[in-house]
Amino acid sequence: MAGSILIVDDDPVQRRLIEAAVVKFGHGALTADGGEAGLALLDGPSAREVSAVILDLAMPGLDGIGVLKAMAERGIHIPVIVQTAQGGIDTVVSAMRHGAFDFVVKPASPDRLQTAIANALKVEAVEGETRRSARRGGNALTFKDLITKSPVMERVIRLGQKAAASTIPILIEGESGVGKELVARAIQGAGDRRSRPFVTVNCGAIPDNLVESILFGHEKGSFTGAAEKHSGKFVEAHGGTLFLDEIGDLPLDVQVKLLRAVQSGEVDPVGGRSTLKVDIRLISATHRDLLQRVKDGAFREDLFYRLNVYPIFVPPLRERREDLPYLVRHFMDRVAPDDPHRRLRGVSEAALDMLMAYDWPGNIRQLENAVFRASVLCDGDVLTPEEFPQIRAQVEGTVDLGSPAAAEPAAAPTDSAAPAGVADEVPVAARQRFGTVTALDERGNVRSLAAVELEMIKFAIEHYNGQMSEVARRLGIGRSTLYRKLKEYGLDPEAGRFERMAS
Numbered sequence: 001m002a003g004s005i006l007i008v009d010d011d012p013v014q015r016r017l018i019e020a021a022v023v024k025f026g027h028g029a030l031t032a033d034g035g036e037a038g039l040a041l042l043d044g045p046s047a048r049e050v051s052a053v054i055l056d057l058a059m060p061g062l063d064g065i066g067v068l069k070a071m072a073e074r075g076i077h078i079p080v081i082v083q084t085a086q087g088g089i090d091t092v093v094s095a096m097r098h099g100a101f102d103f104v105v106k107p108a109s110p111d112r113l114q115t116a117i118a119n120a121l122k123v124e125a126v127e128g129e130t131r132r133s134a135r136r137g138g139n140a141l142t143f144k145d146l147i148t149k150s151p152v153m154e155r156v157i158r159l160g161q162k163a164a165a166s167t168i169p170i171l172i173e174g175e176s177g178v179g180k181e182l183v184a185r186a187i188q189g190a191g192d193r194r195s196r197p198f199v200t201v202n203c204g205a206i207p208d209n210l211v212e213s214i215l216f217g218h219e220k221g222s223f224t225g226a227a228e229k230h231s232g233k234f235v236e237a238h239g240g241t242l243f244l245d246e247i248g249d250l251p252l253d254v255q256v257k258l259l260r261a262v263q264s265g266e267v268d269p270v271g272g273r274s275t276l277k278v279d280i281r282l283i284s285a286t287h288r289d290l291l292q293r294v295k296d297g298a299f300r301e302d303l304f305y306r307l308n309v310y311p312i313f314v315p316p317l318r319e320r321r322e323d324l325p326y327l328v329r330h331f332m333d334r335v336a337p338d339d340p341h342r343r344l345r346g347v348s349e350a351a352l353d354m355l356m357a358y359d360w361p362g363n364i365r366q367l368e369n370a371v372f373r374a375s376v377l378c379d380g381d382v383l384t385p386e387e388f389p390q391i392r393a394q395v396e397g398t399v400d401l402g403s404p405a406a407a408e409p410a411a412a413p414t415d416s417a418a419p420a421g422v423a424d425e426v427p428v429a430a431r432q433r434f435g436t437v438t439a440l441d442e443r444g445n446v447r448s449l450a451a452v453e454l455e456m457i458k459f460a461i462e463h464y465n466g467q468m469s470e471v472a473r474r475l476g477i478g479r480s481t482l483y484r485k486l487k488e489y490g491l492d493p494e495a496g497r498f499e500r501m502a503s
Helices: 012-024 035-043 045-049 064-074 089-097 110-136 151-164 180-189 208-216 252-264 290-295 301-307 321-334 349-357 363-377 389-395 449-463 468-475 479-489
Strands: 004-008 028-032 050-056 080-084 102-105 170-173 198-202 241-245 281-286 310-313 398-400 436-438
Touching: 004 012, 004 035, 012 028, 012 050, 012 110, 028 035, 028 045, 035 045, 035 050, 035 064, 045 050, 050 064, 050 110, 064 080, 064 089, 080 089, 080 110, 089 102, 089 389, 102 110, 110 363, 151 180, 151 310, 170 180, 180 198, 180 241, 180 281, 208 252, 252 301, 290 301, 321 349, 321 363, 349 389, 449 468, 449 479, 468 479
Parallel strands: 004 028, 004 050, 050 080, 080 102, 170 281, 170 310, 198 241, 241 281
Antiparallel strands: 398 436
């Protein structure tokens, strides 16, 4: 069995139909009758079985967008295939912006659904293997391993190299996903503790009642559930580096003990009778404004100044776009298929321009995920805008409604000195495929409903080969209404599709 599929839909008939199709494809199936039920399942032990989610967008209570937002907040990285009505273009764009992997239009054909599931499981499988390989690969990293050509990042590297020669506490600041942990690992790799432990703690991911135990350790029986003695992260990092990520999320009562540990190099295990001496290099990181947290009373001022001895700010990706082609190439190489005949040659200029135009709120982590999925699912040897549907939906305001047979082939790649293996730009006509509905105009403004309606009517007539009864039914309007709209827009289906009527 190639992974279980979670089906979240409030319509019992639709749920049974999708479940039957999923089982026929050879997968296990789990079902939930709404967003709350689906999220509860993803929070529970059954989540281990789920390799992909088929999610209806229109549901009472917690709808599909709400589920996607909640999954992102919980750090649940499972591919989600959303289901939508054909006319819900704005909803599809919103779903892609919130991390949906793919979408199918109701009623989805078995072939389309099977392809979407196969792609989702393919990405999930390769992601799992990549994570396992990363764990086996160890933690060795130096500043030479950081991929950058940006002047603002060169400053980060210079500061990091100077910091590596000392043992003073370091505070790394920057938005989520900019690579704060990579900078911390490079600092350790450039110092005399390079062969010693590098222990990471995400302070924001630990329940408040367990933070003290995880950081400083506990004795057996010191509290309910403490069945064994635990040494704690400070002791584990003895002789090496302790990296406290999201330090701004530490509870105030734990901040007091952390201050003592930083000042004296001593920790008190929960339930312990004596203190333990530790020798660590402390590196903290946060995406928050710690000084503002101090002013708000959420972070101790004395601890702030103890940690902020040597601050390093890592800029967001949008402020160092010159790094993007190099990062794309790096991530493509990391996930290249094992078959040497299918290795990706590069990325088209059209795709690279699109990636450069995006602001990357999730920074390098988001870019890595986007390139990873595009590389795994790409059938050719060059990445094009088609391989980045989520980014394309946000940059161009478009979603692909299918009809791959109508697509023109992308331009063949050419040899280039550009770092990302950039190919000749794909002509605009080749990118503006039939089956694409554009939500934004050339100035970035939302197009009028009339303009989008006209494009949808054209699409439906072409898609159903001029069968006007079927076109009207699928568009949800009467046949007389359809002909009236055709006349209003100056379209005559009898005189050749999409040709303007003679005035």
